[in-house]
Amino acid sequence: MELNRRQMLMAAAAAPVAGRLEAAPLPVGARPDDEQYWAKVAEQYDVIDDIIQLENGNWGMMARPVLEQYEAAVRRVNRATSYYARRGLVPDLLAVRARVAAKLGVTPKEIAFTRNATEALKALIGGYNRLRAGDVVLYADLDYDSMQACCDSLKKTRGVDVVRIALPEPATHQGLIDCYEAALKANARVRLILLTHLSHRTGLVVPVREIVAMARARGVDAIVDAAHSWGQLDFSLPDLGADFVGMNLHKWMGAPLGVGALYIRKTKVDLIDPDMANEPPFAATSQARVHTGTVDFAAQLTVPAALDFQDGIGDAPRAARLRYLRDRWAEPLRGTPGVEILTPADPRLHGGITSFRLAGRASEADNMAVAKRLLDNHRIFSVHRTGPAHGACVRITPALFNGPGDVDMLVKAIRALASSSR
Helix, strand or coil, rough: CCHHHHHHHHHHCCCCCCCCCCCCCCCCCCCCCCHHHHHHHHHHCCCCCCCECHHHHCCCCCCHHHHHHHHHCCCCHHHHHHHHHCCCHHHHHHHHHHHHHHHCCCHHHEEECCCCHHHHHHHHHECCCCCCCCCCEEECCCCCHHHCCCCCCHHHCCCCCEEECCCCCCCCEEEEHHHHHHHHCCCCCCEEEEEEECCCCCCCCCCCCHHHHHHHHHHCCCEEEECEEEECCCCCHHHHHHEEEEEECCCCCCCCCCCEEEEEEEEEHHHHHHCCCCCCCCCCHHHHHHHHHHHHHHHHHHHHHHHHHHHHHHHHHHHHHHHHHHHHHHHHHHHCEEEEEECCCCCCCCCCCCCEEEECCCCHHHHHHHHHHHHHHHCEECECCCCCCCCCCCEECCCCCHHHHHHHHHHHHHHHHHHHHC
């Protein structure tokens, strides 16, 4: 059968948009201090010139090749609308899911897309069905606020007790393990713990694998918040040993805004209830545990382009570069009179994020003022974070488009703030 011109145009509009980019013209495995190499990476980002952007934790900027793919996907989805959605979208999204699963080292049916890590973790915490009245849910003070709220809500909906622990400061690798072990020993009825792999507040990295194994040996399940760790650290999901994980792709992986993912180990899928908006029969897949409705399909279809770009750099080099930028500002300031660096120097306990505050300035208002002075006086954009027992702080999150000059300027600015505050 011959296609008329309209049919040909519609078929072209409905064509898959998740194809691979050409290989990046950069060698994988560059040293973190190879500024010539990283300048070429930075050239792939269109950064505004009037500020030094050191707050990249909210979401990540798309590199230019990814943005171009996203714009093309938006045009195609917009042009073909339901014709594409009902004829070609599902196979394309399944291909994207398979690509993400392969990158994470798991099977496609263990992955489901969400709009963000919060939505993924909400489904996991709210859908966890092993809890009974009198059981205990455990979380820490540095866990994400919304996830703490989800755990707190289980007291009303499931009749459980909720225990909130304070992580040690200063933290050590063994000290963190010991803290969770003590909490498990003190609360024999713990059935579920929330673990944040990399804290959004201070950048502290928790030894998830060791704590998950310790909890499992006691019959305790763990839900892992990897919102900030995937793409900032170099790992795959099997490295964590976790059964339930929520992630973002629009932070450190550089996908378009509005793409997260949920992971449930295939042998544990029955421990998470299907989403109430889904209709039976329920498949034994992660997808049956979420229901997002109509979302930004173009954003999801662009994920392979983001992975292509990141693969052109390499997971280990990317993580090393972010840690290098962090170490270049945080470690020279450690021990500076009037400055408190809140993340340990131990490379096992941090990635690219680190927070600081001025000594004696632990209130939210104090740190809002510090962030404002960094912007007003030094053109450095950062963000203050609230912090329960630890007090508030200012978070610094360099990205791949930042260079040594940006963080060196930060060092000078913080020293000036500390000097003027004494």
